[in-house]
Amino acid sequence: MTVRLKGTERDVVTIRWIPKYTAMERLGHWLHTATFVPLAITGLILYVPLLQSLAQGQAGYFIRLVHRITAVLFGLLPILYLIIEPRRFIMSIREFLFDKDDIGWVMNAFSYYLLGRHTAMPPQGRFNTGEKMNGLIMCATWVALGVTGLVMWFGKGAVSAGFFQWMVLIHDLAMIAAVCMFLVHLFLAVAHPLMWAGLVSMRFGVTSAAYAAEHHAKWYYGPKRARQLYEEAKKKAAS
Amino acid sequence: MAKAMLIDVTKCMGCRGCQVACKEWNDLPAETTACLGCYDNPENLSPITWNRVEFYEYEQNGQVNWFFRPVRCMHCLDAPCVRVCPTGALYKHELGFTAYDESLCNGCGYCTQFCPFDVPRLKETTFLGKGKSSKCTFCQDRVPAGQVPACAKTCPPEAIQFGEREELMEKAQARLAYLHNGAPRPFPEAVLYNPSGVGGTAMMYILPENNPGRFNLPKDPSGAVANVWQKIIQPLGEVALGATVLGVIAAFFVTRRNIRMEEVE
Numbered sequence: 001m002t003v004r005l006k007g008t009e010r011d012v013v014t015i016r017w018i019p020k021y022t023a024m025e026r027l028g029h030w031l032h033t034a035t036f037v038p039l040a041i042t043g044l045i046l047y048v049p050l051l052q053s054l055a056q057g058q059a060g061y062f063i064r065l066v067h068r069i070t071a072v073l074f075g076l077l078p079i080l081y082l083i084i085e086p087r088r089f090i091m092s093i094r095e096f097l098f099d100k101d102d103i104g105w106v107m108n109a110f111s112y113y114l115l116g117r118h119t120a121m122p123p124q125g126r127f128n129t130g131e132k133m134n135g136l137i138m139c140a141t142w143v144a145l146g147v148t149g150l151v152m153w154f155g156k157g158a159v160s161a162g163f164f165q166w167m168v169l170i171h172d173l174a175m176i177a178a179v180c181m182f183l184v185h186l187f188l189a190v191a192h193p194l195m196w197a198g199l200v201s202m203r204f205g206v207t208s209a210a211y212a213a214e215h216h217a218k219w220y221y222g223p224k225r226a227r228q229l230y231e232e233a234k235k236k237a238a239s
Numbered sequence: 240m241a242k243a244m245l246i247d248v249t250k251c252m253g254c255r256g257c258q259v260a261c262k263e264w265n266d267l268p269a270e271t272t273a274c275l276g277c278y279d280n281p282e283n284l285s286p287i288t289w290n291r292v293e294f295y296e297y298e299q300n301g302q303v304n305w306f307f308r309p310v311r312c313m314h315c316l317d318a319p320c321v322r323v324c325p326t327g328a329l330y331k332h333e334l335g336f337t338a339y340d341e342s343l344c345n346g347c348g349y350c351t352q353f354c355p356f357d358v359p360r361l362k363e364t365t366f367l368g369k370g371k372s373s374k375c376t377f378c379q380d381r382v383p384a385g386q387v388p389a390c391a392k393t394c395p396p397e398a399i400q401f402g403e404r405e406e407l408m409e410k411a412q413a414r415l416a417y418l419h420n421g422a423p424r425p426f427p428e429a430v431l432y433n434p435s436g437v438g439g440t441a442m443m444y445i446l447p448e449n450n451p452g453r454f455n456l457p458k459d460p461s462g463a464v465a466n467v468w469q470k471i472i473q474p475l476g477e478v479a480l481g482a483t484v485l486g487v488i489a490a491f492f493v494t495r496r497n498i499r500m501e502e503v504e
Contacts, residue, residue, distance in 0.1 A: 046325040046347065047325070047473075047476070048477065052325065052326060052327055055325050055326050055345055056326045056327070056328070056342075056343040056344075056345060057326075057342055057343055057344070057345060058345075059345075060325075060326055060344075060345020060346075060347070061345050061346060061364075061367065063345070064345060064346070064347065064367060065366060065367060068367070113490070113494065114490060114493050114494055114497060115497045115498075116494070116497055116498040156348055156351065156352065156361075156369065157351075161352050161353070161354075161357070162464070164352045165352060165353060165464040165465070165468075166464065168323075168349065168352070168468065169464065169467065169468050169472060172468070172472055172473075172476060173472065173476075175476075176472075176475075176476040176479050176480065179480060179483075180479055180480060180483040183480075183483045183484060183487055184483065184487060186487075187487040187490065187491065191487075191491050192490075192491075192494060193494060193495060193498045194494075194498065
């Protein structure tokens with residue numbers, strides 16, 4: 001697609017859109033957001049002493065009710081997605097596995113995200129290392145929050161008090177990890193100047209070819225070609 | 240200033256006057272119960288039974304022992320329930336007991352799970368199943384007004400004594416000295432139950448022997464997990480969440496500045 005800005009004679013941007021996420025992936029992602037955020041808010045009301053007044057009496061009753069209703073949806077979502085798109089689910093899980101390029105990503109993440117230097121970044125797949133870490137934390141905390149939450153919901157009196165107490169502690173720790181990860185994820189999605197394309201692709205399912213080539217080379221070119229281009233770029237930078 | 244109760248198991252005669260007085264003063268309805276095959280009745284504490292006399296019958300050195308203990312909230316001085324209560328419904332009263340404001344409770348039930356003595360009970364509600372907590376309040380509507388708690392007021396053998404904690408400690412020592420030798424029926428192993436794991440309790444017991452388990456009391460009650468949660472994980476989590484928020488905001492400005500400058504170059 002060629003875009004011509006008003007009042008200029010030259011073409012400024014050429015964008016070729018390529019599909020990145022299926023409709024179900026996007027729906028799953030946004031429903032996950034729509035359940036995660038109310039869960040975090042209602043949970044934090046019980047957790048943060050500053051919000052104590054919201055947790056008291058009838059308001060607290062309501063908050064606990066909202067927390068549980070959304071918890072059911074939050075827990076069922078990944079299972080529903082697995083049923084609807086099982087092959088895609090397994091493919092995504094494979095893409096989430098870490099490899100040695102992820103180490104290079106972590107080493108360069110600081111200068112990349114804060115200073116905007118992307119030359120040294122090793123090639124990334126459909127998900128970059130940060131997204132993989134986000135995925136790992138979200139999966140692990142989904143399991144932890146789900147298991148401990150079910151015990152806290154149905155286990156009162158059925159399990160020993162000591163076991164219950166540790167479940168509450170683990171629920172809190174998982175919440176802290178998940179919410180911290182979420183905040184970073186939110187920042188990169190909506191506020192980071194270089195990452196605008198991520199939000200576009202999660203909204204519309206597509207990403208520009210130029211962005212994919214630069215940020216997700218292993219996915220765009222395939223691992224071999226991406227490696228070759230990366231080595232060439234490194235040599236060029238060194239000379 | 241701290242008030243306390245001293246309950247002498249060697250004096251209690253199991254009349255259940257305290258059980259009745261508690262119900263009467265706190266306007267708690269009677270329970271429908273069944274014969275359980277022992278003297279205990281009702282079967283357990285409940286949202287409408289905050290105080291209940293337990294019966295213990297056992298043989299020791301060829302002698303039959305039969306003791307009674309009024310079971311209710313221990314009013315721990317360092318109360319785990321108060322630590323974990325997210326609403327402030329449970330709080331330490333300035334007079335030393337664990338007071339309770341039911342209007343603030345949201346029924347989360349943490350107090351029932353973190354109480355080392357298994358005392359608080361949750362009411363039933365629709366939707367969430369479990370509702371507001373309830374437990375002995377140390378007659379929080381009598382004591383600050385200078386009155387004696389209903390149970391202590393009614394106790395015929397004065398097995399339940401109410402007063403200043405310091406004075407009751409002294410009385411307990413004197414009573415123990417008497418029980419160890421001097422009493423018509425001596426209890427050489429009688430002890431004061433005032434466990435340090437929860438900072439001591441405002442509900443203290445004189446037990447006929449140093450075996451709390453015999454009287455359904457934990458040997459070393461503690462709020463250790465409650466403390467790990469509230470003193471370590473809670474502040475740690477707040478720091479982690481706060482640092483992430485600040486970090487993200489700082490990163491936003493740093494990024495915007497650097498990447499704009501890059502564009503200028």
